[in-house]
Amino acid sequence: MITVLGRRNSANVQKVMWTLGELDLAYQRIDVGASFGYPSDYPNPVKVVPTIRDGELVVWESNACVRYLARTYGKGTLWPDDAAQLATSDMWMEWQRSDISNGFFPLFQMLIRGLPSTPEKIERCVQECARIFSQLNRQLEGRDFISGPKLGTADIAIGAMMYRYMTLPIERPALPAMEAWYQRLTTRPAYRKHVMIEYGSNVQEWAEHEKRNQGIQ
Numbered sequence: 680m681i682t683v684l685g686r687r688n689s690a691n692v693q694k695v696m697w698t699l700g701e702l703d704l705a706y707q708r709i710d711v712g713a714s715f716g717y718p719s720d721y722p723n724p725v726k727v728v729p730t731i732r733d734g735e736l737v738v739w740e741s742n743a744c745v746r747y748l749a750r751t752y753g754k755g756t757l758w759p760d761d762a763a764q765l766a767t768s769d770m771w772m773e774w775q776r777s778d779i780s781n782g783f784f785p786l787f788q789m790l791i792r793g794l795p796s797t798p799e800k801i802e803r804c805v806q807e808c809a810r811i812f813s814q815l816n817r818q819l820e821g822r823d824f825i826s827g828p829k830l831g832t833a834d835i836a837i838g839a840m841m842y843r844y845m846t847l848p849i850e851r852p853a854l855p856a857m858e859a860w861y862q863r864l865t866t867r868p869a870y871r872k873h874v875m876i877e878y879g880s881n882v883q884e885w886a887e888h889e890k891r892n893q894g895i896q
């Protein structure tokens with residue numbers, strides 16, 4: 680039984696939950712982080728979510744958790760036996776950590792989580808998102824998934840952010856390959872269950888949704 684420490688409305692926790700769902704693994708999720716706080720024995724020195732336990736092993740950093748689960752339990756599915764596909768997944772997971780975190784995260788924080796903003800700052804972020812997601816669109820042209828014919832770890836790392844990008848009330852450029860990929864993700868039961876979770880439209884609604892999700896596995 681794998682234990683996940685992290686609140687359900689964190690996109691980084693959602694990556695892990697979605698991976699567990701795709702792999703059909705048994706898990707227990709415990710609410711940690713933000714309004715739930717951190718237990719004194721929280722086994723992650725950085726004190727962010729998610730953290731997972733598998734027996735004696737503790738893993739943190741969401742992309743490391745996704746890779747660990749895929750490599751350990753998803754050989755032939757989420758962890759293909761093909762070095763080129765794995766390298767492609769790795770590249771795009773690094774891209775998610777750097778470019779999406781820098782470009783999209785502040786936009787979400789300003790629009791939903793109360794980070795101080797101005798219309799100019801929001802517009803700059805919207806334009807930056809259009810630029811970086813055009814890069815993803817090019818990768819997806821002629822492909823069903825980012826690294827190959829099947830869902831892989833990069834789809835999970837980036838797809839967990841995509842629900843929010845596609846549902847924010849902002850202007851988005853037409854990116855047909857990326858939109859078709861997103862539609863493919865939305866047909867997956869584990870994506871619907873763990874990622875397509877309402878987040879509200881302001882700080883107060885965000886906090887209400889956080890409480891509403893308490894305890895849901």
Ligand SMILES: N[C@@H](CCC(=O)N[C@@H](CS)C(=O)NCC(=O)O)C(=O)O
Binds near residue numbers: 713739740
């Ligand atoms: N690089 C880390 C980032 C983790 C992170 O910043 N998590 C956010 C939630 S998405 C967090 O812990 N925020 C503070 C909190 O929830 O208490 C990872 O990918 O796991």
